[in-house]
Amino acid sequence: MKHLLSLFALILILSSCGNEPKPETEPMAIAPKPIVKEYGFNTEEYEFVRDTVKSGDTFGTILDAHGVPAQTVFNITNSVKETFNPARIGIGRPYAILKSKDTSQTAQAFIYENDKVDYTVVNFSDSIGAYKGQKKLTVVEKEATGIINSSLSKTMEDSGLSVVLAYKMADVYAWTIDFLRLQEGDRFKVIYEEKYINDTIYAELGSVKAVYFEHRGEPFYAFNFKHDSIIGQREYYDEEANNLRRAFLKAPVQFSRISSRFNLKRRIKYYGYKLRPHRGTDYAASVGTPILATADGVVTKSEYRGGNGNYVKLRHNSTYETQYLHMKKRKVNVGQYVKQGDVIGWVGMTGNTGGPHVCYRFWKNGVQVDPLKQDLPSAEPLEEALRTEYFMHIDDLKRRLDALEFKEENTNIIAKL
Ligand SMILES: [Zn+2]
Numbered sequence: 490m491k492h493l494l495s496l497f498a499l500i501l502i503l504s505s506c507g508n509e510p511k512p513e514t515e516p517m518a519i520a521p522k523p524i525v526k527e528y529g530f531n532t533e534e535y536e537f538v539r540d541t542v543k544s545g546d547t548f549g550t551i552l553d554a555h556g557v558p559a560q561t562v563f564n565i566t567n568s569v570k571e572t573f574n575p576a577r578i579g580i581g582r583p584y585a586i587l588k589s590k591d592t593s594q595t596a597q598a599f600i601y602e603n604d605k606v607d608y609t610v611v612n613f614s615d616s617i618g619a620y621k622g623q624k625k626l627t628v629v630e631k632e633a634t635g636i637i638n639s640s641l642s643k644t645m646e647d648s649g650l651s652v653v654l655a656y657k658m659a660d661v662y663a664w665t666i667d668f669l670r671l672q673e674g675d676r677f678k679v680i681y682e683e684k685y686i687n688d689t690i691y692a693e694l695g696s697v698k699a700v701y702f703e704h705r706g707e708p709f710y711a712f713n714f715k716h717d718s719i720i721g722q723r724e725y726y727d728e729e730a731n732n733l734r735r736a737f738l739k740a741p742v743q744f745s746r747i748s749s750r751f752n753l754k755r756r757i758k759y760y761g762y763k764l765r766p767h768r769g770t771d772y773a774a775s776v777g778t779p780i781l782a783t784a785d786g787v788v789t790k791s792e793y794r795g796g797n798g799n800y801v802k803l804r805h806n807s808t809y810e811t812q813y814l815h816m817k818k819r820k821v822n823v824g825q826y827v828k829q830g831d832v833i834g835w836v837g838m839t840g841n842t843g844g845p846h847v848c849y850r851f852w853k854n855g856v857q858v859d860p861l862k863q864d865l866p867s868a869e870p871l872e873e874a875l876r877t878e879y880f881m882h883i884d885d886l887k888r889r890l891d892a893l894e895f896k897e898e899n900t901n902i903i904a905k906l
Contacts, residue, residue, distance in 0.1 A: 528600045528608055529622055530587060535597065538586040548575030548599075555586050555596040561613060569619035573601065573609045605692050606684075626684040628695055634895050637675040653694045654681060661697060661711045661725050663806055664735045664868070665785055666704045670804070677702040678893045680886060699886040701893075705826045710890070712883040716875055724871075728887060730879055732868040735829055737805075737860065738783040740772055741813055741849050742836060748773035748846055751859035768857040769814065769848040776845045778836040780813050782827040783849075791819050798840025801833050811860075812850035815842045 525532045538555070549562050566575050578584075578601060587598040597614040606626065611619045633654070658679060659666075682695025700711040711725040711733050725733040740747075749771035756762040782803055789810070790802035799816035817837025827833060838845050851860035871879055 528585065528610060528624075530598070534590065535587040536590055536594070538588060540584060540586075542578050542580050542582045542584060544580050546578070546580075548578055551584070551586075552596065552599065555588070556594075557596050557613070561617075565611060565613055565617050568617045569611055572619035572621060573611055605686065605690070624686045624692075626686060626692055627688050628682050628684055630680065630698070631683055632678070632680050632889070632893060634678045634893055635676060636895060637671045637673060654679070654697070657681075657694065657697045658700055658702070661700055661733065662702060662709065665709055665733055666702060666806075670787065672705055675702070675704050676895055678890050678895075680889060699883070699890055701890045707826065710887065712879075712886055714871070714875075714879050714882060716878070726871055726879065728883065730871040730876055732870055734868045735784060736865050736868045737809075737811070737851075738781060738829060741780050741783050741811075741847055742772050742774045742778050743781070745772040745774040745778070745847075747771065748844075751851075751857075751861070769812075769850040770860060771846045771848050773844065773846040774836045776817055776835070776837055779832040780816060780834045780836060780847050782829060782831045782833050783811055784809070784829050786811075786827060788821045788823050788825045788827060788833070791821055791823050793839065796841035798842065799834065799837065800840070803827065803833070808854055810852035810855075812852070814848040814850070815840050815846060 527537065540551075542551075548566070549559070552562050552565075553559065583602045585600040586596050587600065589595045589597055597612070599611040599613075600608055601611070602608045603621075606624050607621060608624070609619060609621050611617075658677065678701040679697060680699045681697045684692045684695050686692050696713060697711075698713050700709075702709045702711070710728040712727070713725055715724070727733060747770060749767055749769075751767060751770050753766040753768070755765055755767045757765045780801075784803075784805045786803035786805040788801060789804045790800065790812070793799050797814045799819050800812060800814045801816065801819055801821060802810060802812040804810045813834065815837055816834035816839060819834040821827060821831075821833045836845050836847050842848070849860070850857055851863070852858070853863065
């Protein structure tokens with residue numbers, strides 16, 4: 490995967506926009522000093538002693554250094570197991586000890602940062618207790634554009650951020666564009682969110698709100714739309730409210746019947762009941778019936794060969810491929826991009842076949858499987874009742890995407906895959 494991804498480079502041009510905090514414009518009133526809280530504690534009330542876990546440190550030695558009696562450490566260790574495991578503090582992780590501001594300077598709590606965002610508070614001021622918390626995050630909206638090069642970039646470069654963004658976009662288009670086989674010149678525009686701690690420290694990538702992706706010259710819009718009535722994962726729809734996750738067509742030919750199913754244990758009388766596995770699903774139809782691509786993809790094979798006769802093979806994404814045999818005539822060429830439902834050839838009886846049919850073969854990760862038994866993603870269209878709201882939601886996003894310009898010069902390369 491890494492190797493394949495290294496075949497192309499993503500150039501992201503970053504520019505922040507819109508949602509940055511606005512300068513204060515209201516007239517100044519005599520306001521009381523604002524309460525500043527950190528990890529949920531008032532910074533005025535405690536002394537915060539900050540450090541990071543060093544090699545050789547244990548929870549016990551850290552607390553001991555701050556005057557916490559061994560018996561208390563023992564009691565803490567035994568009573569907060571569910572929430573905090575003292576044995577698992579990691580070297581380099583930041584922590585804070587909260588001390589009282591009086592002369593006794595008694596340690597009252599230990600706060601351990603599990604990661605950039607999550608922390609665990611071990612409180613032992615009166616009774617012992619532990620709980621988890623999360624730093625307050627601010628969301629900043631960002632825009633980026635990019636052009637894909639086919640140059641061989643060997644290294645995964647720079648920040649995890651941009652790599653994650655690339656993966657997120659690949660996920661958005663998992664059923665539309667094969668991200669392992671992007672073309673030189675493919676390009677995109679994206680509006681997404683970044684989350685910051687205290688407005689300044691980058692924490693993580695937020696959601697991808699809208700994307701325009703141009704693949705092999707074809708435009709593909711994607712807009713995230715979440716509604717209470719939509720259960721489950723995030724859904725992306727195009728500018729016409731079609732779901733981006735597309736299921737495969739039920740069959741490659743319309744008005745057909747299955748004449749032979751996928752069967753690895755098939756035995757044929759003609760061959761003396763020898764095991765002759767059938768790795769396809771046969772759809773009988775009259776000669777000349779159009780054969781349809783069951784999903785968007787790229788033609789990887791279009792040829793006449795032996796028992797297959799005239800056949801076409803499509804690659805849909807990094808997981809799925811389909812193959813269509815015994816065609817009378819093929820309509821597509823290798824390298825061509827086809828959309829779901831496009832005619833790729835016509836039913837015939839070329840190759841090894843007893844009657845007119847299309848032998849439909851379905852590949853998952855390079856292995857032929859029964860398409861009728863696959864748990865393929867369903868592509869529920871957006872309900873009629875939500876469409877008005879959806880189009881209102883995407884109106885501004887689409888306008889902004891369309892207004893974004895690809896700027897190859899001034900390129901701020903933040904990611905090379
Ligand atoms: Zn067959």
